[in-house]
Amino acid sequence: xxxxxxxxxxxxxxxxxxxxxxxxxxxxxxxxxxxxxxxxxxxxxxxxxxxxxxxxxxxxxxxxxxxxxxxxxxxxxxxxxxxxxxxxxxxxxxxxxxxxxxxxxxxxxxxxxxxxxxxxxxxxxxxxxx
Amino acid sequence: xxxxxxxxxxxxxxxxxxxxxxxxxxxxxxxxxxxxxxxxxxxxxxxxxxxxxxxxxxxxxxxxxxxxxxxxxxxxxxxxxxxxxxxxxxxxxxxxxxxxxxxxxxxxxxxxxxxxxxxxxxxxxxxxxxxxxxxxxxxxxxxxxxx
Numbered sequence: 001x002x003x004x005x006x007x008x009x010x011x012x013x014x015x016x017x018x019x020x021x022x023x024x025x026x027x028x029x030x031x032x033x034x035x036x037x038x039x040x041x042x043x044x045x046x047x048x049x050x051x052x053x054x055x056x057x058x059x060x061x062x063x064x065x066x067x068x069x070x071x072x073x074x075x076x077x078x079x080x081x082x083x084x085x086x087x088x089x090x091x092x093x094x095x096x097x098x099x100x101x102x103x104x105x106x107x108x109x110x111x112x113x114x115x116x117x118x119x120x121x122x123x124x125x126x127x128x129x130x
Numbered sequence: 131x132x133x134x135x136x137x138x139x140x141x142x143x144x145x146x147x148x149x150x151x152x153x154x155x156x157x158x159x160x161x162x163x164x165x166x167x168x169x170x171x172x173x174x175x176x177x178x179x180x181x182x183x184x185x186x187x188x189x190x191x192x193x194x195x196x197x198x199x200x201x202x203x204x205x206x207x208x209x210x211x212x213x214x215x216x217x218x219x220x221x222x223x224x225x226x227x228x229x230x231x232x233x234x235x236x237x238x239x240x241x242x243x244x245x246x247x248x249x250x251x252x253x254x255x256x257x258x259x260x261x262x263x264x265x266x267x268x269x270x271x272x273x274x275x276x277x
Contacts, residue, residue: 016222018144027138027172028179028194037179040196040219045178047218048203051211052174053145053167054152061153072153074162077170086207089177090170 017046024049056080056087138172145171181205 024046028037037045057072063083064076075097081090098106145168149159181202182194189198196219203211 016218016225018148019140020144023137023140024175027140027175030138031176031179031183034179034183034194036193038193038195040222041182041194041199043222044196044199044215044219045175045182047215048178048199048208048211049140049171049175050148051214052208053148053171055208055210056167056170057149057152057159061157069158070154070156071158071160072149072163073160074166077163077166089206090173093169093173094166 017043017050019046019049021046056090059084059087140168140171142168177206178202 021042025037025042028034028042028045056077060076060080061067061072063080064072066073066076074094077090078094078096080087081094082096142164146159146164149164149167150157153159178199179194179202182198185198185201185205186192186194191198200212200215203209203215
């Protein structure tokens with residue numbers, strides 16, 4: 001009887017986690033300070049990662065621009081990383097996209113600003129001296 | 131263990147399936163968005179591991195356990211995951227217990243083999259294979275842990 005119940009569970013219920021545990025373990029162990037991980041912690045981390053993927057996708061879609069077009073784009077995700085505090089830790093790996101021409105212009109403006117500041121500093125110094 | 135950088139990636143097919151299941155039907159997910167979410171997931175694993183490890187160290191333990199992972203979720207402001215994770219943990223423990231009981235039951239069955247149980251044999255054999263595979267996995271883990 002016990003065998004039958006277990007058998008039913010296996011077919012009826014979905015698998016607990018769909019991400020491969022072996023891969024999750026490799027990623028966890030790539031962190032040098034971690035020495036060992038028990039099986040429950042591994043299963044929970046895999047499950048948490050699934051929840052995270054769902055949450056990141058739905059959050060970005062809901063707050064994103066593609067709702068009318070029914071699309072989830074990269075910029076929806078980078079916006080999420082920039083604007084939500086919870087997802088802030090992703091800001092470095094999901095940077096905002098920017099055109100090269102725009103970037104060069106920004107660099108130029110920044111340099112000009114700095115030069116101006118330097119000039120101001122110098123005039124300030126001059127005034128202080130006089 | 132991770133010799134190539136792509137060893138730290140999660141399988142795209144699985145990630146895509148999880149995203150699709152979470153979003154309404156018919157939403158188009160750009161290729162770039164998929165790989166971005168996949169990268170984000172790997173970073174999430176590392177971040178969670180490092181937080182959980184801090185809790186283990188505070189408790190003067192060398193091995194990360196389930197409560198470390200749950201504490202890490204709160205620390206990372208993913209409190210919303212704690213309840214579903216606790217449910218998953220209970221389900222996992224039930225599953226493990228079920229497997230253990232099933233194998234004990236099988237031992238008993240072997241002792242008193244009768245004709246009427248012949249029918250159940252094929253199903254028992256299926257379970258046998260699953261458990262053997264699981265035991266193998268567990269052994270592998272222990273070996274890796276020692277390293």
